[in-house]
Amino acid sequence: MSQIVTVVDYGRGNLYSISQALRHLGCEARITSDLAAIEAAERMILPGVGAFADGMEGLRARKLVGPLKAYCASGRPLLGICLGMQLLMDESEEFGTHPGLGIVPGRVTRLPQVAGYKVPHVGWSPLVPASPWKGTALADLGEKPFMYFVHSYAVAPSRPADRLAMTPYAEGEFCSVLKSANVSGCQFHPEKSAAPGLKILANFVRNLQESAR
Amino acid sequence: MNTHNTRVIARLDIKGPNVVKGIHLEGLRIVGNPGALARKYYEAGADELLYMDIVASLYGRNNLTHIIEETAKDIFIPLTVGGGVRKLEDIVTLLRAGADKVAINTAAIKRPELLKEASRAFGSQCIVLSIEAKRQAPGKWEAYTDNGRERTGVDAVQWALRAAELGAGEILLTSIDQEGTQNGFDTDLVSKIARKVPIPVIVGGGAGKLEDFSAVVAEGADAVSAAYVFHRDVLSIKAVKGALAEGGAMVRA
Secondary structure, eight states: OOEEEEEEOSSOSOHHHHHHHHHHTTEEEEEEOOHHHHHHOSSEEEOOOSOHHHHHHHHHHTTOHHHHHHHHHTTOOEEEETHHHHTTSSEEOTTSOEEOOOSSSEEEEEOOOOTTOOSSEEEEEEOEESSOOTTSTTTTOOSSOEEEEEESEEEEESSGGGEEEEEEETTEEEEEEEEETTEEEESSOGGGSHHHHHHHHHHHHTTGGGGGO | OOOOBOEEEEEEEEETTEEEEEETTEEEEEEEOHHHHHHHHHHTTOSEEEEEETTHHHHTSOOOHHHHHHHHHHOOSOEEEESSOOSHHHHHHHHHTTOSEEEEOHHHHHOTHHHHHHHHHHOGGGEEEEEEEEEEETTEEEEEETTTTEEEEEEHHHHHHHHHHHTOSEEEEEETTTTTTOSOOOHHHHHHHTTTSSSOEEEESOOOSHHHHHHHHHTTOSEEEESHHHHTTSSOHHHHHHHHHHTTOBOOO
8 A cells, every 4th residue: 555645845845856755665655734634644744944933934825834833743744855955943043033933942043154055955975973863864874975055044952862964064064954853953954865764755655663652 | 095086977968869979069969878878887886976957048948857867866976967958947957857956057147146056956966157268368268059050258257256156056068169079178267266175076078088087086077977988988987987996086986
């Protein structure tokens, strides 16, 4: 039986690529902004590209803020991708301070401007463990898997335990994967990160995070 | 530790249903099938694919939608698409077809505000300014359009700086003089732009030997693109990455 993954459509994501990646893994992507479908979802991806405030506006306009919070509070698995991960935080400093969903404590901050490094950070960078990957979406990825990033901001979770992986950049590092109980997020695009990225989606679909429920 | 990543990009110039290749962007010959080449480069470890509809300007539209849709079904790396992108609706169509970024040249030269409007609407991350630069005098390059056929009177270096201010997320910098020659990238040109702009620069045009790639990365290129040497198996993507890593760049294995 093919697994169904609910992909939240709030007008801000490359939904075609995500749905193709899920199809490749034998899953069905149910792309929706329908409240009933979100309430009934068993596994959810919150995608997104673009600016933070604009993304929150997209959620608000579709009355999705409350239902997304309720979904996460229910213990069902959610994976935020790129902007979709950033929206999980308390607030972002992108173009002024804007409140987020407040599902994971912490902020979204701009990557530091360091000589020799560009912002946006575009390209393939490695993941380094911050917490054990066993039983998470990063299980069995091998050492230092490279993923495709394109972003100017990154999450800074308040609780160190919420950091699952870090990525070195510009003489520092940022949190590239977070996991807080049933809620995960990745700053890179797994649907654009070749075989290792597909592996993350496959892990998520196979519900390795089930143990957190 | 160097945490600055360098990308190796395979470029596919498309005319009708075929991948073609010329010299100085002219004298086109068919080199293969887009689907087969895309798969070959994906499996060989290309970091991105760059598709250019190189006759789009003639017809005033991009004809790659179908090719991109098919590619995005089983190729899971970023896809950049250019050629004939004139207005916001063109960008919507390509992004919906599975493109991650669009490259804009002619339309942005004619109306630079398009870069601002496009980056506001879709985010800077998916707006690539394509500059086709031709040397006019030592240290002086002019931006061309229509695959190096049309002069614009615009200084390539100034244009790169302005495009970054307008909201472009990356610059694709192709040297018309070097394109298709295998004589190496125009490192002078790259040195005038790559470290001066705050956004990543993808350099193309002229790749022939492994040393060419290291030389242009040393001048600040954030990504390198090549077509002929990959199409004809003169160099493998793996070998290029090996050479870059040896030079101290961080590359995806």
